[in-house]
Amino acid sequence: MDENIRYMFHPRSIAIIGASNKLWKVGHAVIANVLYGDCLRRDRHLGYKGKIYPVNPNEDVIFNLPAYPSILAIPDEVDLAVIAVPARAVPGVIEECGKKGVKAAIIISAGFGETGEEGRRVEEAMVKTARGYGMRILGPNCLGIYSLYEDLNTTFARAMPARGPISFISQSGAFCASVIQYSLEEHFGFSNFVSIGNKSDIDDADIIEYYATDENTKCVAMYIEALKNARKFLKVAREVCKKMPIVALKSGRTEIGRNAAKSHTGSIAGNDIAYEAMFRQTGIYRARTMSELFDAARALAYQPPPSLDGGIAIVTNSGGPGVVATDAASDLGLPLAKLSEQTINELNRVCPPEWSHRNPVDILGDASPDRYAESIRVLLEAKEVSGLIVITAPQAMTDPETLAKRIVEAARGTHKPVIASFVGMISSPAENYVETQGIPEMSFPEDAVFGMHALVHRARILRREEIWQE
């Protein structure tokens, strides 16, 4: 791994080239984000704690910090440069960054390879310059990065995701803003967040190689339109997958999708069959939609993979959603647990006689928080159960928040994965509580099943590795 990339995520000092006092300039949003974490909440100093050097020849002071006419004028070492100046000025800035000994430069500015042949040439020349100085480049044409455990937001987006175990790479900048919004509403968090842009130098392989070394990262999630160097990626991803799960949404799956991708990032999306083969070979879990990407990432980041010896149990207070979940499990080939006689006897002790006596475990419409908690404990202790999906439909007789608390208590300390679905609830306190306690919650049972399937897939990949090593 290139240590320069580690410096990009953990810089001791940052120069923001193009920082500005002018509202609505990209360089204004960037420096505000670096300083405050979230540029719209300047009441809080929750931003980056290292040294910050604004660079702008037309300003003396920016946000109470002295502004420098060029990076070369900064009387200190600079680890990271974030560049938000017009495209024509970027090559000169890169030359100066190189001279200054900058370790990595994030070029936010657009107007390079994505515009055609001429832009591509300028981009290549910049990379050559940077290489001469041993400097790495992220972008151009990107939103920037978040390094959440450094409280570092180098983007011009308006929101800050929460800290958490997912590290993300996106080839679409706009996608990032959507994902952050979604993560805040669904209560999941990130360690790192990279808008990868044109990949002139640093590419997906470089980033995931770093993620694999990051102690806060439990799962890598990727939005890919096209890989630039598939062979390099294959080799690196193969190694990363041994250490941590990767889930990827590769768009341009279809021919018209590929044409749209070409128009978007100028990248040739390539034959989907080749991508499919690569995902299988490396062990990357493939999502087919945006919601699948995050259902899988949340499961993989917050829950352990199940043992492959047992099957998944579904506990529910309502038959319909249980049947729907069973269909989804069958579609995905998710192994369902066959309850042992012992488990059935123990459930008989905690449930009324009408309970389903099989998996899905329907503990009936009047199931109290206590009955849920006791049934969950029985199932998590059962040998034949390797993971649990907890489905609850709202009931007039049950307070959802009490139920949420009892579910979390009952699942505490288990080494088996647990995923919940408070069916039809989108943003209730009950749901939020479960999510903030580390149990992924999905609004519909099928999505919970998908999340569990990602975990079973992970267990299979780990088993494959073991066999290969024997």
Added chain:
Amino acid sequence: MDENIRYMFHPRSIAIIGASNKLWKVGHAVIANVLYGDCLRRDRHLGYKGKIYPVNPNEDVIFNLPAYPSILAIPDEVDLAVIAVPARAVPGVIEECGKKGVKAAIIISAGFGETGEEGRRVEEAMVKTARGYGMRILGPNCLGIYSLYEDLNTTFARAMPARGPISFISQSGAFCASVIQYSLEEHFGFSNFVSIGNKSDIDDADIIEYYATDENTKCVAMYIEALKNARKFLKVAREVCKKMPIVALKSGRTEIGRNAAKSHTGSIAGNDIAYEAMFRQTGIYRARTMSELFDAARALAYQPPPSLDGGIAIVTNSGGPGVVATDAASDLGLPLAKLSEQTINELNRVCPPEWSHRNPVDILGDASPDRYAESIRVLLEAKEVSGLIVITAPQAMTDPETLAKRIVEAARGTHKPVIASFVGMISSPAENYVETQGIPEMSFPEDAVFGMHALVHRARILRREEIWQE
């Protein structure tokens, strides 16, 4: 159509048999719901405005209404009886309802056909009794019904959905509560809502036959585990589909799902291939997941089917979600519009030169509400465009609420379908505004594409009918 079923949805008077002053009794929740609409919000008299007769031999007054010892003691005609007494008392009550000349009885009580052979015999005997009196039975073992335009809630669920154009049938009672919760958060509404229970007498076919005559209903949505009389359903659904769209989630698609369904409602789910054929023959749009069911229903209820002469356009401020939507469209065989030279010229007038110049119409990350509005107008006026998907990713420079207002304005008055996706947003004011203005909004682009596909399917069904009539 049986007029008795119309009376069930539009009764002039209701007897609640088993009404109770005792909190947490089912009959208590039912009478509170009938009176107040939502039993938990008794500050408001938003319930049923017709005559209400509580029946309970052990009470004199229930909720300030005189209670009668039996339905026969009520000095007035009774159109609808809602029955929430222990199972063993139900057959006697049915006999009395018949004598009283009740037109329809909703049996909420459980403990009949779903429990086995003996229960099934009791159920059949009750239906025979009812038939002798010309009375219809809904249930037993159901949650009840909502007739929203009568402000009538005969269920024991804790929430009241909003009025709107969808009429729903569910074979799972618990499913109903989830669906209501979801509808309230996603701002769609219902005309009628039926938990169909054991279908001892009134079945899915009877209900959809009534829905087809209901002026408020624009779309029928169904959750089915198994049909009892498939031939009757086929015949009725075939006719209903000529008048309005039906979308159905049939669970027990898979073998293990079928076993789970059998355990849940005691019904034999039957071969899925036969159901698939029936859906195709009747023109029912099949959803495969809970979220698909409501994505399709919302589209079909709130938007018109597109002309089949053109294709669908996608307008977006971000390439990634545009590519993802294009993949989804291709998966479903959704026809995408090829922009004419005239349309491209008009978009050139309202967009910067870097716009994508093709469909998906990427109007760029800095797209203002004005640019959205102008592009939407151009696309909705273009001959080659038969429907529009509006995708927006959050942008620091754009206020989402202003954007939402401009999108709604620009789409006003068109006869072409419009579906929106505020990507990643789950419950923001912008999204809520668009939804309350009748434009279905989905959190992810793929779901918006699915909704549009349901509309194209509807257009194809209508075209098929035309051809058959020629």
